[in-house]
Amino acid sequence: MNKKQILQAPENLDRDKLPVRGCGGEGADTYRRTISFLLSAAIREVFPDRGEHIYHSIGRACYYTFACGPRVCEDEINLLKAEMRRLIAEDLEISCRYMDYGEALDYFEKNGLDNTALLLRQRGGERVKVNQLGGFARLYGAPLFSRTGDVSVFDISPYHEGFLLRFPADSGSGTLEEFTESPKTFFAYNEYKKWGRIIGIHSAGHINKLIADGTINEFIRMNEAFQDKKLSAIADEIYERRNDVKLVLIAGPSSSGKTTTAKRLSVHLKVLGIEPIAISLDDYYLHPDNAPKDENGQPNLECLEALDVDYLNRQLLDLFDGKDVTLPVFDFKTCARKEGKTIRLGKRREVLVIEGIHGLNDALTHQIKNENKFKIFVSVLTQIIVDDQNPVDPCDNRLLRRIVRDSQFRGASALRTLSMWDSVQNGAEKYIFRFENSADAVFNSALDYEIPVLKCYAEHLLRGVKPENAPHGEVSRLYAEASRLLDFLDNFNILLPQAVPAYSLLREFIGKSGFKY
Numbered sequence: 001m002n003k004k005q006i007l008q009a010p011e012n013l014d015r016d017k018l019p020v021r022g023c024g025g026e027g028a029d030t031y032r033r034t035i036s037f038l039l040s041a042a043i044r045e046v047f048p049d050r051g052e053h054i055y056h057s058i059g060r061a062c063y064y065t066f067a068c069g070p071r072v073c074e075d076e077i078n079l080l081k082a083e084m085r086r087l088i089a090e091d092l093e094i095s096c097r098y099m100d101y102g103e104a105l106d107y108f109e110k111n112g113l114d115n116t117a118l119l120l121r122q123r124g125g126e127r128v129k130v131n132q133l134g135g136f137a138r139l140y141g142a143p144l145f146s147r148t149g150d151v152s153v154f155d156i157s158p159y160h161e162g163f164l165l166r167f168p169a170d171s172g173s174g175t176l177e178e179f180t181e182s183p184k185t186f187f188a189y190n191e192y193k194k195w196g197r198i199i200g201i202h203s204a205g206h207i208n209k210l211i212a213d214g215t216i217n218e219f220i221r222m223n224e225a226f227q228d229k230k231l232s233a234i235a236d237e238i239y240e241r242r243n244d245v246k247l248v249l250i251a252g253p254s255s256s257g258k259t260t261t262a263k264r265l266s267v268h269l270k271v272l273g274i275e276p277i278a279i280s281l282d283d284y285y286l287h288p289d290n291a292p293k294d295e296n297g298q299p300n301l302e303c304l305e306a307l308d309v310d311y312l313n314r315q316l317l318d319l320f321d322g323k324d325v326t327l328p329v330f331d332f333k334t335c336a337r338k339e340g341k342t343i344r345l346g347k348r349r350e351v352l353v354i355e356g357i358h359g360l361n362d363a364l365t366h367q368i369k370n371e372n373k374f375k376i377f378v379s380v381l382t383q384i385i386v387d388d389q390n391p392v393d394p395c396d397n398r399l400l401r402r403i404v405r406d407s408q409f410r411g412a413s414a415l416r417t418l419s420m421w422d423s424v425q426n427g428a429e430k431y432i433f434r435f436e437n438s439a440d441a442v443f444n445s446a447l448d449y450e451i452p453v454l455k456c457y458a459e460h461l462l463r464g465v466k467p468e469n470a471p472h473g474e475v476s477r478l479y480a481e482a483s484r485l486l487d488f489l490d491n492f493n494i495l496l497p498q499a500v501p502a503y504s505l506l507r508e509f510i511g512k513s514g515f516k517y
Helices: 028-046 074-089 101-110 114-123 183-199 204-213 216-240 258-271 309-320 394-410 414-431 433-438 450-463 475-489
Strands: 052-057 061-066 095-100 127-133 136-139 155-159 162-166 247-251 275-280 325-331 336-343 350-355 373-379 441-444
Touching: 028 052, 028 061, 028 074, 028 127, 028 136, 028 162, 052 183, 074 155, 095 101, 101 114, 101 127, 101 136, 114 136, 114 204, 183 373, 183 433, 183 441, 204 216, 204 450, 216 258, 216 373, 216 441, 247 258, 258 275, 258 350, 258 373, 309 325, 373 433, 394 414, 394 450, 394 475, 414 433, 414 450, 414 475, 450 475
Parallel strands: 247 350, 247 373, 275 350, 373 441
Antiparallel strands: 052 061, 061 162, 095 127, 127 136, 155 162, 325 336
């Protein structure tokens, strides 16, 4: 069977007949889901009383811990590898079928899959779709490959309190990339996961229950307070280095909430007596005629060379020398720079705050000493899981934010946003994530309640993606992606946007923010 063949659902479900996307290569996401499914099957066979917690993804790996018992040891990992290799060598069928609701609920409860059972109780329905391998089943989240032999390349290794499941970046490559640690990001993610477990709210079922019970507002306040606490801690770090830090640089992938992070951090800095002055990197764009070209001959506005880096550095040095500097304003209609406001760093304690995708790249501010910089990496480290097998992919979280924001403020359809997303992701890998380890601090902009809010906007936008409207050659892929996201959103109850506080980071994407943008 061809490796790219994806498990199809019953014939009456048209969405499931379509291929799925693959970040980093066609089918890569399907490969990840399938190898994770096999790991769960192996854990159930070898350690039936321990279970697993899927914590989060780290590059081309997923971090797991056992749900109970002592920390994983090398012998246990070797047993898991051996069982997975057995399943792969036997090239078993992974089927997709429906269970009666009562049968499914009974199965998941008896097997200790409490998050899945809770979700089913919230969703209801007569039938429940599952992926199945022999007598092992898990709730269907998205398509898998149809044979265990299709995912022969993997590795499991100890990592912190648990272990890493590694898989190829490209499902057709047959090789594993060297694992690169991101200690600050891992700590921020792990801390958030543990917080969710402490307060007992870490799955879609938990969120749905809060919404249904009318008790979600307290949880919203907890989420916002958690973020404020982290921003306050970052502001304290900057204050500790106040005699050296002159420039705060904020970077992160698309729709990570960099702009609101900068605004909220500025409030915390003011509390400490530090006056932030914002500078926009967008105002330092070169004319498109002078920008590098991409593979299609179009101006590449994502790369660092599209900015007038030398001009930016000259102005920064002049400001640090106490000179008056007239900031540029880039007019995107004429693609030309004009003069903006004039500023000076006075005797008061002031810092410049710059947010943009290249903020962590030292080449952006190559004439500024490192001790004068404080770099912040903003990411969306979602701790919520859909059920016991399917975590919420932070990439999907950002994509839903982007779809909503593009519709609200840029007049772009979901089809338009989906068609650009692979390019956006490739740019993030090339220009952003490679520098995350150089950050002085990592800020997690995820809010556990945001998917139900984004659903209010995204659901009808995604339903507007029709095969006949997709660009030539993109019909199946974009429609399948919209359908996959709709299936994902089906797991969450709707939460009306009136519940979102005015100064929440989520307002950057849904509108009516207390901040001006």
